[in-house]
Amino acid sequence: MKSTMMIEVANQIIEEYAPTINKSLEVPREEYRLRWRRVQNAMADKGYDLIYICGSELDRSDAAWLAGIFDPMIERYAVILPLDGKPVVLAGSEGGHILEEAAEKSGVDIALLREFQISDEEYRWGPLLKF
Amino acid sequence: MKSTVGARFLSFEQVLKNIGLTSSGVKVAVASALEFLPCSQLFMLQSIFGKDNVIVDPEILRLIKYEKSDLELAIIQEANKIAEAALRGMLAVTVPGVT
Numbered sequence: 001m002k003s004t005m006m007i008e009v010a011n012q013i014i015e016e017y018a019p020t021i022n023k024s025l026e027v028p029r030e031e032y033r034l035r036w037r038r039v040q041n042a043m044a045d046k047g048y049d050l051i052y053i054c055g056s057e058l059d060r061s062d063a064a065w066l067a068g069i070f071d072p073m074i075e076r077y078a079v080i081l082p083l084d085g086k087p088v089v090l091a092g093s094e095g096g097h098i099l100e101e102a103a104e105k106s107g108v109d110i111a112l113l114r115e116f117q118i119s120d121e122e123y124r125w126g127p128l129l130k131f
Numbered sequence: 132m133k134s135t136v137g138a139r140f141l142s143f144e145q146v147l148k149n150i151g152l153t154s155s156g157v158k159v160a161v162a163s164a165l166e167f168l169p170c171s172q173l174f175m176l177q178s179i180f181g182k183d184n185v186i187v188d189p190e191i192l193r194l195i196k197y198e199k200s201d202l203e204l205a206i207i208q209e210a211n212k213i214a215e216a217a218l219r220g221m222l223a224v225t226v227p228g229v230t
Contacts, residue, residue: 059167
């Protein structure tokens with residue numbers, strides 16, 4: 001099939017489906033707070049002070065569920081949650097930069113750690129949303 | 132736009148301090164599946180908190196996470212529509228010989 005026909009087919013499918021998809025749905029901060037509280041209650045039951053979750057291209061669902069962040073496909077990352085308070089995303093300088101917008105939506109904090117940075121790449125830090 | 136602002140790195144201990152903890156006497160549950168946890172991160176946790184204080188416990192999160200709210204189910208329904216559109220698009224352009 002020629003590429004122009006492929007594009008035409010793709011456009012037809014997009015036109016058919018796009019009006020049926022509700023793009024306004026998203027997980028609000030209140031639901032994230034409920035999730036943290038449920039996990040913190042389970043932590044208290046088991047005597048844990050801190051939860052640690054790793055994230056990468058292999059396993060992104062735990063961090064997405066707890067902190068609303070997606071896989072930056074650059075560096076590995078992690079999320080910690082104390083018994084009280086909100087999660088903190090641990091990331092390298094480039095991954096943290098990419099995750100900033102998602103963290104803003106869920107209300108979690110981001111901390112940059114050299115342990116999550118690839119080799120010796122040191123990217124400049126600037127809030128992406130303010131560019 | 133700021134031109135040359137270096138990355139503001141913290142140590143793990145500084146992050147702990149910011150959330151009101153120290154590395155001493157803290158019991159940590161690793162809630163990710165062990166097959167996905169990089170050994171460098173496990174070693175990092177064990178060196179900070181002590182080997183006996185780092186417990187691998189994926190069940191603690193998995194059992195809670197699998198119980199979906201109505202909103203989550205609604206979002207999954209919308210995601211299914213997008214996946215269906217992508218699958219139909221793929222089938223429409225797939226012919227013998229395409230890899």
